Amino acid sequence: MPKAKWYSPQLRRDLVKRLYFRAKSERIPMTCLADRLIEQALDQITHNHEFALRAAEEPPTATVPG
Numbered sequence: 001m002p003k004a005k006w007y008s009p010q011l012r013r014d015l016v017k018r019l020y021f022r023a024k025s026e027r028i029p030m031t032c033l034a035d036r037l038i039e040q041a042l043d044q045i046t047h048n049h050e051f052a053l054r055a056a057e058e059p060p061t062a063t064v065p066g
Helices: 014-026 028-058
Strands: none
Touching: 014 028
């Protein structure tokens, strides 16, 4: 039975180099560092997107001159 093929994007060489040295300085595998960074970025994007959607759904508040 053939193995499932997963999409595995090719990273730019300069990013691989930065990941390598950062992972080495933290003494963790590059894959763990890449997973952590991508997860943080996706969480941030999701949070920002949800915040923007909520803000767009809220009715504008009128300010009363005082």
